[in-house]
Amino acid sequence: MLSYRHAFHAGNFADVLKHLVLTGTLRYATTKAAPLLYLDTHAGAGHYRLDASEAQRTGEAARGILQLDLAALADACNVAGAALLRAYHELVAPFLARGSYPGSPLVAAALLRPQDHLHLCELHPADYARLCEITQRDRRIRVEQADGFQRAVALLPPAQKRAVVLVDPSYEVKQDYRTVVRTLTAIHQRMPAAQVLLWYPVVERSDIARLCAALQHSPLRDVWQVELGLRPDAPGHGMSASGLLLLNPPWTLPTALREALPLVQASLGPAAAYGYWRVERLIEE
Numbered sequence: 001m002l003s004y005r006h007a008f009h010a011g012n013f014a015d016v017l018k019h020l021v022l023t024g025t026l027r028y029a030t031t032k033a034a035p036l037l038y039l040d041t042h043a044g045a046g047h048y049r050l051d052a053s054e055a056q057r058t059g060e061a062a063r064g065i066l067q068l069d070l071a072a073l074a075d076a077c078n079v080a081g082a083a084l085l086r087a088y089h090e091l092v093a094p095f096l097a098r099g100s101y102p103g104s105p106l107v108a109a110a111l112l113r114p115q116d117h118l119h120l121c122e123l124h125p126a127d128y129a130r131l132c133e134i135t136q137r138d139r140r141i142r143v144e145q146a147d148g149f150q151r152a153v154a155l156l157p158p159a160q161k162r163a164v165v166l167v168d169p170s171y172e173v174k175q176d177y178r179t180v181v182r183t184l185t186a187i188h189q190r191m192p193a194a195q196v197l198l199w200y201p202v203v204e205r206s207d208i209a210r211l212c213a214a215l216q217h218s219p220l221r222d223v224w225q226v227e228l229g230l231r232p233d234a235p236g237h238g239m240s241a242s243g244l245l246l247l248n249p250p251w252t253l254p255t256a257l258r259e260a261l262p263l264v265q266a267s268l269g270p271a272a273a274y275g276y277w278r279v280e281r282l283i284e285e
């Protein structure tokens with residue numbers, strides 16, 4: 001039984017970090033002419049109304065994306081961070097103007113080219129149906145109501161020989177913390193050059209410490225950790241931060257994030273005084 005619905009959380013501070021990192025990754029990946037496969041293991045509904053009752057009930061977008069003046073942040077930022085913030089702004093601005101926010105499938109679809117393909121997995125029947133509806137006219141996209149962990153491993157390596165994989169579970173099943181380690185290890189075995197973005201929430205820091213330790217004891221190489229926190233760790237008091245573990249990220253991304261994240265963090269309201277960001281290499285090449 002799946003109870004998590006991303007409509008309650010779309011556009012929150014965790015989405016901002018995740019979609020900034022996705023934007024930076026795909027912008028770099030698309031500088032090479034060869035086609036690539038984008039694989040979204042937990043795609044969600046793809047598009048969210050910010051005036052819907054779900055978004056209004058939590059107010060998370062109001063404290064996330066709607067809190068940010070991305071154009072002004074880009075103007076105040078150094079070159080690499082500014083380019084990243086501007087690209088994300090150009091992408092989300094048309095959605096925000098219509099009172100909505102794009103999920104990862106539409107972020108990727110906007111950045112990818114005619115020669116690229118997107119494979120989206122979503123298990124929830126209602127979100128799967130919505131995702132099919134909004135992507136049906138895009139011939140680059142295939143949507144599957146299937147377990148994204150299993151499909152990611154089965155679909156790699158792809159005919160395109162290049163792949164970017166977003167692994168974005170909700171962790172409503174505690175088992176997911178172990179499944180992600182198995183999945184990343186299997187992806188790496190099948191396709192060592194795959195670029196993987198694994199999202200995680202900081203609810204219990206011990207879960208993340210165990211996840212990082214497991215990866216450090218795996219065959220994985222060149223793993224970076226990126227995190228944005230609104231407040232210090234607060235076990236038992238909800239999500240205080242979120243992060244991504246990045247396998248084979250573009251070399252340009254750490255610099256861009258180091259420039260952009262301090263400005264993003266400082267803009268995220270009163271909580272910013274207790275917030276933090278980090279961009280560190282977790283496992284050497």
Ligand SMILES: C[S@@+](CC[C@H](N)C(=O)[O-])C[C@H]1O[C@@H](n2cnc3c(N)ncnc32)[C@H](O)[C@@H]1O
Binds near residue numbers: 002102169
């Ligand atoms: C965090 S949301 C995805 C958000 C989306 N990636 C974005 O950034 O816009 C996680 C989604 O995974 C779906 N889900 C849960 N378990 C799954 C599984 N094993 N395979 C595929 N989808 C799953 C949930 O229904 C939910 O819509």
